[in-house]
Amino acid sequence: SLPNDFLRALPKVELHMHIEGSLEPELMFRLAQRNHIELPYDSVEALRQAYDFSNLQSFLDLYYQGANVLQTEQDFFDLTWAYLQRCRQQNVAHVEIFFDPQTHTDRGIPLETVIHGLTRALEQGERQLGISHGLILCFLRHLSEEAALDTLEQAKPFRDKIIGIGLDSSELGHPPEKFERAFAAAREQGYKLVAHAGEEGPTEYIWQALERLKVQRIDHGVACLEDPALVTYLAEHQIPLTVCPNSNVRLRVFDTMADHNLKTLLDKDLKVTLNSDDPAYFGGYMLENYENVQEALNLSRAQWLQLSANAIDASFASDTRKAQLY
Numbered sequence: 001s002l003p004n005d006f007l008r009a010l011p012k013v014e015l016h017m018h019i020e021g022s023l024e025p026e027l028m029f030r031l032a033q034r035n036h037i038e039l040p041y042d043s044v045e046a047l048r049q050a051y052d053f054s055n056l057q058s059f060l061d062l063y064y065q066g067a068n069v070l071q072t073e074q075d076f077f078d079l080t081w082a083y084l085q086r087c088r089q090q091n092v093a094h095v096e097i098f099f100d101p102q103t104h105t106d107r108g109i110p111l112e113t114v115i116h117g118l119t120r121a122l123e124q125g126e127r128q129l130g131i132s133h134g135l136i137l138c139f140l141r142h143l144s145e146e147a148a149l150d151t152l153e154q155a156k157p158f159r160d161k162i163i164g165i166g167l168d169s170s171e172l173g174h175p176p177e178k179f180e181r182a183f184a185a186a187r188e189q190g191y192k193l194v195a196h197a198g199e200e201g202p203t204e205y206i207w208q209a210l211e212r213l214k215v216q217r218i219d220h221g222v223a224c225l226e227d228p229a230l231v232t233y234l235a236e237h238q239i240p241l242t243v244c245p246n247s248n249v250r251l252r253v254f255d256t257m258a259d260h261n262l263k264t265l266l267d268k269d270l271k272v273t274l275n276s277d278d279p280a281y282f283g284g285y286m287l288e289n290y291e292n293v294q295e296a297l298n299l300s301r302a303q304w305l306q307l308s309a310n311a312i313d314a315s316f317a318s319d320t321r322k323a324q325l326y
């Protein structure tokens with residue numbers, strides 16, 4: 001077994017974390033009060049009790065409802081600052097965070113309010129905590145490609161604040177190919193590209209994300225083992241998979257952590273990274289994911305060092321920053 005504190009001390013890089021999914025129930029209540037919004041729960045405890053999911057959609061319904069309390073630039077700052085405090089406590093040195101602009105612009109919050117709040121916190125985190133960052137704008141795949149293209153257009157004034165474009169929300173029934181033109185447009189604007197694929201969806205969606213959207217990383221991708229040719233491709237090209245263990249168990253992708261396929265993914269030399277996805281909803285941040293994995297799967301020290309190195313390699317950090325992170 002590993003030395004005490006090995007996992008806590010391990011320098012970490014997080015590549016798959018939705019900032020709206022870091023909204024803790026306590027902060028949700030505080031912002032609801034501040035913004036005079038009524039929540040359909042009597043208490044923090046009642047809200048936490050509702051976090052009992054049967055699949056991705058049952059989670060997304062609560063996640064979008066929770067995001068309604070985010071109204072002002074200060075709200076987005078407070079949300080992001082709270083996440084960065086967790087990062088500091090857990091030795092997370094570099095973060096690439098997702099945000100879902102359409103969740104906010106569709107209820108009348110200006111994109112500028114969202115981006116200014118997030119970036120003000122991220123820049124303060126870089127200065128005061130030494131945590132480097134990237135911001136990844138995700139299109140909601142349950143909405144139309146026209147809406148995605150419109151969002152991309154609205155993001156033009158903030159191009160320098162955003163490193164990449166991603167694709168999230170309800171996977172089944174919304175294949176990557178639906179967004180081929182939107183991703184082509186994003187590629188022309190020089191964005192890095194990622195997409196959720198193979199979380200609940202089939203291996204075909206992972207192929208589409210790679211071949212049609214031309215993404216550089218696959219978010220989740222745990223379904224890949226069902227297609228040996230895909231596993232070979234992912235290994236040969238060392239395509240990073242941003243795997244989220246707690247999320248997968250909470251959303252019933254795997255029954256228990258002991259059933260998670262992480263070890264098989266590693267054995268097949270896939271470029272796996274570990275991440276928290278929506279830490280406020282799935283029982284914890286990076287360290288809690290590491291600890292739950294270790295308890296159930298008992299990885300070796302070498303495997304942990306491999307996972308850490310993978311995340312640095314897979315990040316969109318500069319070569320200079322990568323050298324510092326190693």
Ligand code: ADE
Nearest residue numbers: 018168169170196277278
């Ligand atoms: N949005 C937030 N978390 C998500 C997940 N795990 N899958 C798809 N969309 C998401």
Ligand code: ZN
Nearest residue numbers: 016168219277
């Ligand atoms: Zn996700």
